[in-house]
Amino acid sequence: MKPFRMLGRSIRDAFKSVIRNFSLSLASISCITITLIIVAVAVIASFNVQNFTKEIEKDMTIVVFLENDATEADVEEVKHKIDNISNVEKYTFQSKVEIKKQMQSESEVFNKVLEEWDENESPLKDTFQVKVKDIEKISATAEKIQAFNKVSVVRYGEGMVDKMVTAFSSIEKVTYGIVIALIIVTVFLIVNTIKLTISARKREISIMRLVGASNFTIKTPFIVEGMILGVFGSIVPIIISTYGYLAFYNHFDGHLFSELIQLIKPEPFIYTTSLIVLVIGIIVGMIGSASAVKKYLKV
Amino acid sequence: MDLVRIKNVEKKYKNGVTALYDLNLAIEKGAFVFVIGGSGSGKSTLIKMLYREEKPTKGQIIVGGLDVAKLKNRKVYKLRRKLGIVFQDYRLLPKQTVYENVAFALEVIGAKKDEIRVKVLKALEDVGLKHKLHEYPDHLSGGEQQRVAIARAIVNDPKLLLCDEPTGNLDPEMSMEIMKVLEEINNKRGTTIIMVTHDKDIVNKMKKQVITLKEGRLVNFKKKGTYNNEAI
Structure with missing residues (x-):
């Protein structure tokens, strides 16, 4: 050839x-x-x-605490709204009851203290952990969630990370x-x-x-x-x-x-x-x- | 049939010098043509345009059916494969043997080894150097080196052989030897030969066609010409 x-x-x-x-x-x-x-x-x-x-970036999540008096309907509403944000990849939800149970099972001391509090006094809050798709837009997403009804505090890895x-x-x-x-x-x-x-x-x-x-x-x-x-x-x-x-x-x-x-x-x-x-x-x-x-x- | 046709060709160099004015020529297949003229007559420019080393400023040059003036740089090889070119300074590769030098012309166009062998030996036989296959150019006389160059030029069976002062570096005896080789190639292979020269004796002895140029213009084109001092 x-x-x-x-x-x-x-x-x-x-x-x-x-x-x-x-x-x-x-x-x-x-x-x-x-x-x-x-x-x-x-x-x-x-x-x-x-x-x-x-x-x-994989470890960065937005943590959302709801207000103490949030009802189940409020929780549903927030869930629905988070679902609608396009930058949200996935989220997990823990209700205050679940958190209480988890903490109680983790230690004896917690168990006793938590036992004494009734539903309304409890400092525990309903919590969402939200993962985002695009890490660079994390603060914008956090702000959006902050604006929802009954949302009290929104935290993400500001600062150092x-x-x-x-x-x-x-x-x-x-x-x-x-x-x-x-x-x-x-x-x-x-x-x-x-x-x-x-x-x-x-x-x-x-x-x-x-x-x-x-x-x-x-x-x-x-x-x-x-x-x-x-x-x-x-x-x-x-x-x-x-x-x-x-x-x-x-x-x-x-x-x-x-x-x-x-x-x-x-x-x-x-x-x-x-x-x-x-x-x-x-x-x-x-x-x-x-x-x-x-x-x-x-x- | 004309192998070379030159129509209204003008060549003006970038420095403003015009080497050729409105040249018209036709050279037929199988011809043996001398191009003569003094320095500055445009004879070298003419031959350079035939192998597309230079481009004409105006006019048309047809060589073997190819429009040389319109040929793109990267297509020039198509023209060169139809031509054989021989120079005054031989242009051989010093580190390669006679055989390798001639074979080089076929190797670079991708010929098969067997084909190369047959053709190289035939070409070297035609120029009478079959016994010096493995010599290096440095060990050969000028005439022999030029014959190697001729073998390289004809190894590809070109239709046209262009010779630019091939005897310029040789003594009269060797020059005649070269001319005999060229004449034989012209006769046996039917190769058209265009040779630029200023050697009076050669032109007069050979009695071939003669194109005379003077100051960039064609003076005459004789069928059996001689070197006419007055014309130049």
């Missing part, structure tokens, strides 16, 4: 070129390696931040920014490397054009060369990020600062990260070489 034959030639030529221009190739491989190490760290950090945020989520999301944005900037720098480096290998092969390219090689045929070996540089450049970062993350995870017992911030389990995660690093390496190599070779394909 002709396409396969041509591809075989391209790969052979690309390997030849990497070996022939060894010092130059080594230079770009090192550049890719350094970039990809930082990219790998950023990817790991960003995934973990996403994970923390998700875990924390809120701030943590915003802090994490800005950390995430910064890491993305750094990753993108680094990738651009690396692409430039590869463009220059491939340009040098091309200028060494200018004669060959001009002859190829003269004897009727299509642009595709001329381009492919260089693009393959870029991909090879990308693959070689991603080996060290993959090893470092894999073993580095394993060591990090084991050292901190799987969580950072407090139990609240859980790290992602290394098992499938490091494979995903390695794959991402490899793919970024290959794509960066490809883009770099494709743009370097473009200039030489004008007649």
